[in-house]
Amino acid sequence: MKNWLFLFVIFIGHYSVGLTQDMARDTMHIVEVEIIESRRELLSDTERKITIDTSQMHNYLSTDVSYLLSKTSLVNILNYGGEGAQSSISIRGGGSSHTSVLWNGLPINSLTTGGADLSMVNVRGFDEINVIYGASGSVYGSGTFGGVVELNNLLDFHKKKEFNVNAGYGSFSNQKYGFQARVASGQVTYSGQLFVSKIKNDFKYTDQLELGHPTETLTHNQTEGYGMIHNANFKLGKNYLNVGLWYQVKDNNIPGTMGRGKPVSYQNQIDSTLKIAWGYKRVFNNIKAEYQSGWIRDYMLYTDKDPVTMNYRTYSEIGSYRWLNSINTRFYLNDRFDFDVLFRYNYLIGDVTAYQKKVYEHEGGLSVSGRYLFDHSKINISLSQDLNTETSPPLMFSLGGLHQLLSQHITLRGKFGTHYRRPTFNERYWIPGGNVNLKSEKGYGFEFGADWKKNINASDFVLLKTSFFLTNNEEMILWMPTLSGNSEPQNSSEVMSRGIEVDFHWLKTLGKSDLNFYIRYGFNDSYYNDESDVNYKQNLAYKPKHIIRTNVVYGLKNLDLSLNNSFQSKTEATSGWLMKEVFLTDVICNYRFKSLHLEGQFKVENVFNESYQMVYAYPMPGRNYYIGINYKF
Amino acid sequence: MRKIAKLAFYALIFSLLVVSCTDDEENYGLYGKGVYVLNEGSASGSVSYINTDNDDVTNGIFALNNGVPLGQYPQSMAFSKDYLVIVVTTSNGAGSIEIVDKETMLSVAAFTELSYPREVTIYDNKAYVTNGSGEGVVYVVDLKTLTMNSTSIAVGHGPEKMVVSNDKLYVANSGGWLNDDNTVSVINLNTLTVENTITVKACPKDMVVDADGNVWVNCGGAPDYSNYPNVSYTDAGLSKINTEDNSVTSWPIANPSGTVKNMAVSPDGSTIYFVSDAVYAMEVSSSTLPSAKFIDDTFYGIDVNPDNGDVWVCDQLSYSDPSVVKCYSKEGAFKAEYTVGVSPNSCMFW
Numbered sequence: 001m002k003n004w005l006f007l008f009v010i011f012i013g014h015y016s017v018g019l020t021q022d023m024a025r026d027t028m029h030i031v032e033v034e035i036i037e038s039r040r041e042l043l044s045d046t047e048r049k050i051t052i053d054t055s056q057m058h059n060y061l062s063t064d065v066s067y068l069l070s071k072t073s074l075v076n077i078l079n080y081g082g083e084g085a086q087s088s089i090s091i092r093g094g095g096s097s098h099t100s101v102l103w104n105g106l107p108i109n110s111l112t113t114g115g116a117d118l119s120m121v122n123v124r125g126f127d128e129i130n131v132i133y134g135a136s137g138s139v140y141g142s143g144t145f146g147g148v149v150e151l152n153n154l155l156d157f158h159k160k161k162e163f164n165v166n167a168g169y170g171s172f173s174n175q176k177y178g179f180q181a182r183v184a185s186g187q188v189t190y191s192g193q194l195f196v197s198k199i200k201n202d203f204k205y206t207d208q209l210e211l212g213h214p215t216e217t218l219t220h221n222q223t224e225g226y227g228m229i230h231n232a233n234f235k236l237g238k239n240y241l242n243v244g245l246w247y248q249v250k251d252n253n254i255p256g257t258m259g260r261g262k263p264v265s266y267q268n269q270i271d272s273t274l275k276i277a278w279g280y281k282r283v284f285n286n287i288k289a290e291y292q293s294g295w296i297r298d299y300m301l302y303t304d305k306d307p308v309t310m311n312y313r314t315y316s317e318i319g320s321y322r323w324l325n326s327i328n329t330r331f332y333l334n335d336r337f338d339f340d341v342l343f344r345y346n347y348l349i350g351d352v353t354a355y356q357k358k359v360y361e362h363e364g365g366l367s368v369s370g371r372y373l374f375d376h377s378k379i380n381i382s383l384s385q386d387l388n389t390e391t392s393p394p395l396m397f398s399l400g401g402l403h404q405l406l407s408q409h410i411t412l413r414g415k416f417g418t419h420y421r422r423p424t425f426n427e428r429y430w431i432p433g434g435n436v437n438l439k440s441e442k443g444y445g446f447e448f449g450a451d452w453k454k455n456i457n458a459s460d461f462v463l464l465k466t467s468f469f470l471t472n473n474e475e476m477i478l479w480m481p482t483l484s485g486n487s488e489p490q491n492s493s494e495v496m497s498r499g500i501e502v503d504f505h506w507l508k509t510l511g512k513s514d515l516n517f518y519i520r521y522g523f524n525d526s527y528y529n530d531e532s533d534v535n536y537k538q539n540l541a542y543k544p545k546h547i548i549r550t551n552v553v554y555g556l557k558n559l560d561l562s563l564n565n566s567f568q569s570k571t572e573a574t575s576g577w578l579m580k581e582v583f584l585t586d587v588i589c590n591y592r593f594k595s596l597h598l599e600g601q602f603k604v605e606n607v608f609n610e611s612y613q614m615v616y617a618y619p620m621p622g623r624n625y626y627i628g629i630n631y632k633f
Numbered sequence: 634m635r636k637i638a639k640l641a642f643y644a645l646i647f648s649l650l651v652v653s654c655t656d657d658e659e660n661y662g663l664y665g666k667g668v669y670v671l672n673e674g675s676a677s678g679s680v681s682y683i684n685t686d687n688d689d690v691t692n693g694i695f696a697l698n699n700g701v702p703l704g705q706y707p708q709s710m711a712f713s714k715d716y717l718v719i720v721v722t723t724s725n726g727a728g729s730i731e732i733v734d735k736e737t738m739l740s741v742a743a744f745t746e747l748s749y750p751r752e753v754t755i756y757d758n759k760a761y762v763t764n765g766s767g768e769g770v771v772y773v774v775d776l777k778t779l780t781m782n783s784t785s786i787a788v789g790h791g792p793e794k795m796v797v798s799n800d801k802l803y804v805a806n807s808g809g810w811l812n813d814d815n816t817v818s819v820i821n822l823n824t825l826t827v828e829n830t831i832t833v834k835a836c837p838k839d840m841v842v843d844a845d846g847n848v849w850v851n852c853g854g855a856p857d858y859s860n861y862p863n864v865s866y867t868d869a870g871l872s873k874i875n876t877e878d879n880s881v882t883s884w885p886i887a888n889p890s891g892t893v894k895n896m897a898v899s900p901d902g903s904t905i906y907f908v909s910d911a912v913y914a915m916e917v918s919s920s921t922l923p924s925a926k927f928i929d930d931t932f933y934g935i936d937v938n939p940d941n942g943d944v945w946v947c948d949q950l951s952y953s954d955p956s957v958v959k960c961y962s963k964e965g966a967f968k969a970e971y972t973v974g975v976s977p978n979s980c981m982f983w
Contacts, residue, residue: 305726
């Protein structure tokens with residue numbers, strides 16, 4: 001109770017000061033971009049933040065975000081059977097619940113599982129996708145040991161009216177249909193879309209886990225989905241209002257696995273989500289205040305039928321409601337120093353069959369962040385304390401800085417920060433097994449990096465970004481066997497991840513054409529680091545040590561041609577079974593028929609027909625084709 | 634010269650004796666006499682072999698010889714005259730029965746697409762396999778012809794362990810995922826029909842047969858999670874079925890084991906071992922439950938070596954890392970520990 005009272009006093013106090021200063025101070029020039037930018041965006045420049053190239057987003061517009069990231073960034077995607085199948089993300093050795101996914105700043109990871117199924121997130125729904133590797137807990141909140149994926153709908157008040165209708169058809173009865181609208185009037189901007197997808201995913205594969213390695217056809221792997229995303233922003237003088245809505249349903253048959261006999265499964269999962277977000281921003285001369293709120297309803301129904309009787313043997317409903325609120329005030333003390341004070345309050349409800357009752361949690365948080373700008377340097381510092389009625393998250397801290405060596409076009413970056421992950425509702429309340437005594441995972445990470453950019457001429461450049469990182473998790477939560485014969489999550493292990501990441505981008509213009517060449521390489525060594533454990537120094541499952549992505553994009557007038565390669569080294573599945581390395585090549589051709597307002601896409605994925613798995617025993621599709629068309633008016 | 638002839642004669646006699654002895658010995662196959670451990674695994678299970686003569690452990694012997702893993706969550710295995718029969722449950726209704734040549738460890742047949750196969754018992758060169766997370770059946774596999782009977786025998790819910798006594802197959806109906814059964818089905822092995830259903834304590838899971846042919850049943854009880862994390866178990870206990878008249882004597886157990894493989898019997902059938910809050914040894918002639926703990930620890934599985942009465946227990950340390958099996962003497966003294974695969978659940982002795 002004392003903690004809540006403390007937060008309330010701080011909140012009232014700091015907001016009163018802000019209003020007083022608004023009245024007392026004169027003008028201070030604050031560029032619009034800073035007004036629009038959130039605290040999170042301002043503090044992210046000392047993080048390793050990679051924005052996915054728009055041409056690559058264009059290439060994979062018809063797919064989900066997991067697919068895009070697996071081709072263009074140094075993340076590992078665990079996919080359970082091809083496009084549309086469940087997909088989870090792993091960054092820098094973290095699991096799915098160690099990567100926070102934000103929609104315009106709103107955390108959308110599942111309250112119950114902690115992860116985010118990225119197969120539910122269409123690339124076309126967003127203007128910008130960022131990956132922040134090893135993001136600081138004090139800036140981004142719970143569950144950022146691996147990093148953060150930002151899905152942003154950008155503000156653009158420039159007048160426009162643009163509508164798109166698109167359709168596509170691909171191998172394995174892959175059908176996609178969509179409609180998008182984007183309208184802006186200078187004061188109001190709206191973007192919205194409707195989408196429908198359907199894929200049978202009945203591909204052939206080599207069953208590497210069956211005697212004789214026969215060719216099988218995957219069945220029970222259909223996915224159907226539909227949804228819509230809307231965003232509207234209003235600018236009224238110094239006031240900014242925004243509202244957003246995201247509704248989506250996905251019906252996914254979970255496929256059988258490799259091994260003895262045919263791939264048999266009777267499992268199905270239906271996911272639906274409704275997210276509503278609204279916010280308000282206001283500039284009071286040298287103060288910016290921002291209120292953001294969101295209401296999220298997630299629902300999942302997992303069923304499994306008895307193959308003989310076809311009666312349900314599992315019928316599990318997993319639902320949750322969240323009301324998320326934050327108020328941030330930024331104080332611009334002078335042209336070099338500003339600081340933010342953020343207050344959060346969230347109301348969380350878990351409505352899950354296995355909990356046997358609805359569970360409720362309140363959580364709040366207070367964060368204070370400051371920025372100081374030198375002539376060629378910058379320092380960010382942030383302190384954050386979350387409070388929860390059921391758990392006790394640790395105090396979070398981060399210190400980051402960057403320094404530009406102008407003559408050499410080099411920027412040096414450094415960061416030290418702490419992380420935590422609040423136990424998920426399933427880890428706490430699932431019956432049997434849920435452990436209400438779990439502590440938050442906690443740990444620290446540091447990172448050093450150098451970015452070098454050389455402008456060759458007005459348009460051509462070479463960019464090289466390098467980072468070295470180290471992250472540890474002192475209280476890793478793992479499900480463990482218990483004396484009762486059940487399993488229970490426990491703070492049972494310490495995990496260390498360390499590695500290097502390199503991004504190289506070369507843009508070369510060749511007359512009327514241009515060539516973009518990207519190479520990304522990541523080395524990651526993630527291992528158990530508790531000397532008292534039997535698995536001491538053993539690598540974590542599904543964490544490849546080497547990831548390489550290369551993307552070549554050639555543009556000539558109305559033609560864009562892309563060659564994308566992705567490689568990841570062999571990994572261990574659980575139980576020590578080895579998964580072989582994966583090398584995949586995609587070729588994508590986009591052509592614009594300008595006079596007809598049409599654009600066509602032809603894509604060949606897995607050109608060399610590689611037989612592979614991303615999750616043990618779940619086959620992935622071989623060579624496949626997709627053709628799409630978009631009419632713009 | 635006579636001396637040399639005498640030596641040659643003795644050498645010949647010795648050689649004949651050696652050859653004669655060797656011919657009489659059983660062929661213990663590729664790995665030899667020892668302990669075979671079934672590991673449920675996580676992504677895939679495995680079989681480990683322990684050579685108790687030199688304490689060497691070879692893990693993953695099915696995969697080593699067949700080039701493919703065993704499958705997810707193998708639950709039980711048993712030796713027949715010619716084969717090692719392994720039941721693989723899986724998590725998605727794609728269970729199988731793997732028939733492995735026990736000399737070469739090569740797979741010779743498999744029966745697939747079983748919804749939820751659990752336990753196997755060999756009798757008269759036939760393999761009996763329980764199946765079902767709810768309504769249950771027993772499948773019969775003829776190990777001479779390697780064929781499965783076209784019809785199965787319907788039993789209770791969630792059938793688990795089977796034992797044979799007096800030419801009858803006793804099937805523990807555990808209640809499966811709903812914990813809604815408390816019976817043992819009795820199958821006449823001549824007619825392959827259920828001729829009796831005996832009520833015991835709730836959720837029977839494991840069974841043994843004692844020296845008198847009586848069947849002992851370890852019943853886990855129906856869990857009650859209404860006051861979670863405090864869990865109580867309704868009607869848990871030990872039941873003894875007198876196979877002469879099917880009468881039942883039961884003893885309640887306050888802290889039952891939630892595991893499936895929690896019972897074993899001494900080679901002479903005079904002592905049963907069961908796991909609840911510890912491992913207990915009980916004389917079959919006793920009318921009360923023992924109060925003294927045989928081993929003050931709980932385990933995921935327990936078996937007894939029929940050759941010497943050693944008690945072998947499976948210690949499940951995690952769902953992803955190698956675990957251990959431990960060997961205790963019949964007096965309860967710790968003898969040895971071996972690191973095997975992930976989640977070992979039972980030991981077989983050859």
